[in-house]
Amino acid sequence: MGILAERLSRVKPSPTIAVTNKARELKAAGHDVIGLGAGEPDFDTPQHIKDAAKSAIDRGETKYTAVGGTPELKDAICAKFKRDNNLDYKPNQIIVGTGGKQVLYNAFMATLDPGDEVIVPAPYWVSYPDMAILAEGKPVFVDCPQETGFKLQPADLEKAITPKTKWLILNSPSNPTGAGYTRADMKKITDVLMKHPHVWVMTDDMYEHLVYDDFEFCTPAEVEPGLYDRTLTVNGVSKAYCMTGWRIGFAGGPAHLIKAMTDIQSQSTSNPSSISQAASVAALNGPHDFIKANNEVFKQRRDLVVSMLNQANGLNCPTPEGAFYVYPSCKGVIGKKTPDGKVIESDSDFVAALLEAEGVAAVQGEAFGLSPHFRISYATATELLEEACTRIQRFCGSLR
Secondary structure (H helix, E strand, O other): OOOOOOHHHHOOOOOHHHHHHHHHHHHHOOOEEEEOOOOOOOOOHHHHHHHHHHHHOOOOOOOOOOOOOOOHHHHHHHHHHHHHHHHOOOOOEEEEEEEEEHHHHHHHHHHHOOOOEEEEEOOOHHHHHHHHHOOOOOOEEEEOOHHHOOOOOOHHHHHHHHEEEEEEEEEEOOOOOOOOOOOOHHHHHHHHHOOOOOOOEEEEEEOOOOOOOOOOOHHHHHHHHHHHHEEEEEEOOOOOOHHHOOOOOOOOOHHHHHHHHHHHHHHOOOOOHHHHHHHHHHHHHOOOOOOOOOHHHHHHHHHHHHHHOOOOOOOOOOOOOOOEEEEEOOHOOOOOOOOOOOOOOHHHHHHHHOOOOHHEEEEEEEHHHHOOOEEEOOOOOOOHHHHHHHHHHHHHHOOO
């Protein structure tokens, strides 16, 4: 190992980034590859947000800002939380980081002592467990299978809580499944948490505005005000505002926790980009009509992908409430053979064989902690999705 720290041996590189990179490499080598691994909208950042960034540059707003965010952006975030979630936060209860990922990481670094437990419902976003491990915590996984709508059940949460539990992390709508907690679902979870005052809840609300049909988003501290003082409400501009590359995430929470997270950020990255912060003020305070228009397109894509995958031999794809992912089961193809004689023994075998045979890049369910499934992002051009699903049908039809 030499120079490298022992803690690195416990951490895996992000599988979703690995799939995206592999698809890029194959494309660069001249292969016909459709990459469905990346979780980012294919829509451009809206013009008024880009214009705000350009104006900030022209005004010379190119210097360091306060570590935890500019006053203007903190005010815009406070207004967002009040408007969208009926949550009252003051500027000293807000932190802005370089993406939601940094905000979550800061929180773990600020709160976890060796052996502290973090309850992680599975399937989960790939980074949660590794961030907890890097902060010397211990992820405790709770399976949330397709039969429960991929959602954490109150009895299972109750069973997972121990005296060492410090956090429950909740992501709704979810990456990788798109499953969303209704207000009734969330109330059952918050009722359990109210019985355990030592457990804090970290909510990853990044897909809040990406919801379909009649689904209504809610967040834990909104549903149960009694949890307000032990909730970190995390969000950002990446997904709904089509700003993944701008790298702005934020959170509201108790002032002492936010201060601790800001102290960590001050010694790691310091402030997020001043230009990105100016753009984010325009995103949060400006018109939001483009979100509805984008969601119409996403919903059409979701319905197309769900329908076509359910017509593929051996696949079963539930309809998600939000985000831009589907998480089909490939249980029906496990044990089958490809035309060249390879046995599909796992979801990892399935996605590897699919990439090789048909040039469609998806992410194996194993990466998200629940098999046998795979994740497809439908945040890509509709005609590409149609072609990709046709290839998946053909591949599944070739298995014997």
